[in-house]
Amino acid sequence: xxxxxxxxxxxxxxxxxxxxxxxxxxxxxxxxxxxxxxxxxxxxxxxxxxxxxxxxxxxxxxxxxxxxxxxxxxxxxxxxxxxxxxxxxxxxxxxxxxxxxxxxxxxxxxxxxxxxxxxxxxxxxxxxxxxxxxxxxxxxxxxxxxxxxxxxxxxxxxxxxxxxxxxxxxxxxxxx
Numbered sequence: 001x002x003x004x005x006x007x008x009x010x011x012x013x014x015x016x017x018x019x020x021x022x023x024x025x026x027x028x029x030x031x032x033x034x035x036x037x038x039x040x041x042x043x044x045x046x047x048x049x050x051x052x053x054x055x056x057x058x059x060x061x062x063x064x065x066x067x068x069x070x071x072x073x074x075x076x077x078x079x080x081x082x083x084x085x086x087x088x089x090x091x092x093x094x095x096x097x098x099x100x101x102x103x104x105x106x107x108x109x110x111x112x113x114x115x116x117x118x119x120x121x122x123x124x125x126x127x128x129x130x131x132x133x134x135x136x137x138x139x140x141x142x143x144x145x146x147x148x149x150x151x152x153x154x155x156x157x158x159x160x161x162x163x164x165x166x167x168x169x170x171x172x173x174x175x176x
Contacts, residue, residue: 007050007068008052011060014082018113039068046074048068052079055124059095079096081095
């Protein structure tokens with residue numbers, strides 16, 4: 001079995017929770033993302049796993065993540081994004097295309113995270129307020145947009161231990 005390296009970026013704690021559950025299920029350490037960190041997962045059979053929240057329809061720190069993936073050599077790269085949306089068909093692929101210049105290099109997954117405006121930085125708060133204002137003034141909201149508007153109205157936790165376990169199983173299969 002190959003080496004699994006797990007790193008994450010989290011602002012409000014939901015990505016961190018998913019990363020910790022994933023680390024527990026995979027029996028590996030997880031560390032907070034750092035641009036200058038070394039990549040240990042580099043060989044075929046190794047897997048580099050990176051988690052980050054969704055911001056404005058793409059993964060936060062996507063350019064930094066791409067640089068990290070570029071240093072992963074021949075290892076597989078898996079990114080999981082967390083956000084307030086419900087998992088939907090095609091959502092992970094849309095996030096990969098919006099986030100990365102070379103999305104086919106990264107196996108993208110989406111996990112429901114949560115929403116806690118008080119734990120967000122000023123930039124993220126402003127982005128959420130702008131999104132909510134834009135959506136509140138639209139007449140023909142899609143079901144996905146309506147749900148996003150509802151889910152960002154108050155603090156909420158949508159994390160799913162079961163979905164994290166499923167992702168852990170996929171990652172174990174990749175590192176065989």
